[in-house]
Amino acid sequence: MSLTEILNTRYSVRAFKPEPVDQTLLEDIFAAAQRAPSNCNVQPWQTFVVSGAKKDELKKILVGTVMKQQQPAPDFNWKVAYEGIHRERQFGSAAALYNAMGIARDDKMKRNMAMLRNWAFFDAPHVAFFTMDTYLDIMGAVDIGIYAQTLTLLLKEKGIDSCMQGALGQFPQPVHEFLGLPEGRGILFGMSFGYADDNADANKCRTDRAQLADAVTFVS
Numbered sequence: 001m002s003l004t005e006i007l008n009t010r011y012s013v014r015a016f017k018p019e020p021v022d023q024t025l026l027e028d029i030f031a032a033a034q035r036a037p038s039n040c041n042v043q044p045w046q047t048f049v050v051s052g053a054k055k056d057e058l059k060k061i062l063v064g065t066v067m068k069q070q071q072p073a074p075d076f077n078w079k080v081a082y083e084g085i086h087r088e089r090q091f092g093s094a095a096a097l098y099n100a101m102g103i104a105r106d107d108k109m110k111r112n113m114a115m116l117r118n119w120a121f122f123d124a125p126h127v128a129f130f131t132m133d134t135y136l137d138i139m140g141a142v143d144i145g146i147y148a149q150t151l152t153l154l155l156k157e158k159g160i161d162s163c164m165q166g167a168l169g170q171f172p173q174p175v176h177e178f179l180g181l182p183e184g185r186g187i188l189f190g191m192s193f194g195y196a197d198d199n200a201d202a203n204k205c206r207t208d209r210a211q212l213a214d215a216v217t218f219v220s
Contacts, residue, residue, distance in 0.1 A: 006156045011207075013161035014097070014117065015200030016124040016192070020051060021160055026126070029154045036150035038143035044132040045147045048179050051126045058127075061174045062119040072170035075134060075186030076141065093207050100205035114202075118167035122202075124192035129168065129175060134186040144188055155193055162193035 001009070026049065038044065050058055072078065082090050095105075103110045121127045130148055132140040152162045168175075168190025175187055196203055 001157060003153065006153055010152070010156045010161075011203075011205070012163040013192075013196045014122045014163055014202040014205075015197040016122055016161070016194040017197050018123070018125060019195055020125040021194060025158060029158060029160075030151070032154050033147060033151040036147040038146065039139055042136075042140075042143065044136050044140040045144050046131045046185065048129045048131065049126060050129070050179075055121065055125070055127055058175070058178050059120050061178065062171060063116065065171050065174050066116060066119050070171070073173065074169050075172050076169065076188055078166065078170060096207050097202065097205045101201045115167075118165055119171070121192040122163060124163075124194040126193050127168070128191045128193065129179070130188050130190065131181060131185050132188060133184055135184070141188060148189075148191065152191065152193075159195070160193055161196040162191050165190050165192060 030047070030049070034043070098105070098111060098114070101110075101114060103114060117123075128151075130144050132144055136143075148164060152164065155162050166189045169187050172187040175181075176185075181187075
């Protein structure tokens with residue numbers, strides 16, 4: 001597929017087949033992602049890919065943590081309250097997903113259960129956690145965003161689907177302990193990935209994009 005075709009066909013997958021991705025293929029993809037650009041070539045990303053029994057163990061820990069209904073305690077600032085058109089798009093995205101899944105707006109229990117699937121990694125065979133030194137702040141976050149975009153496109157080129165998840169940065173402490181992260185390292189966000197379950201209702205969800213004129217201004 002061309003890059004344009006990948007961009008036009010990729011979407012956030014929220015239900016996966018259990019089949020794992022071949023380890024050699026994974027290593028090739030993550031090695032290729034090392035070519036992602038970064039400010040002054042600092043390459044701040046420290047990525048952890050968790051699979052197999054370890055992934056299942058971590059899933060149980062995270063689901064248990066979230067079900068205690070504790071307040072999120074992210075390593076970085078996730079307190080943005082969307083306003084205006086950004087809030088409209090946020091609500092539109094949620095509405096598209098829940099409509100695809102047949103969940104009514106007032107069915108709080110089913111919505112909460114659907115949300116909980118974030119920390120079960122949507123049953124994906126693999127999950128990646130994107131970490132960096134906390135002192136890098138917004139500059140490091142920009143670089144990791146570029147890296148993660150590069151990675152998800154490389155995955156899709158090989159027929160591997162993914163879902164970027166800010167939710168995986170909301171309860172970082174159990175992951176810190178599980179992965180043995182050093183002091184001063186933070187979890188920015190995560191990504192579940194594998195092969196999409198095309199029969200799942202959640203994977204019938206699609207979102208639109210703003211028109212070019214609403215997003216780009218050409219000055220000459």
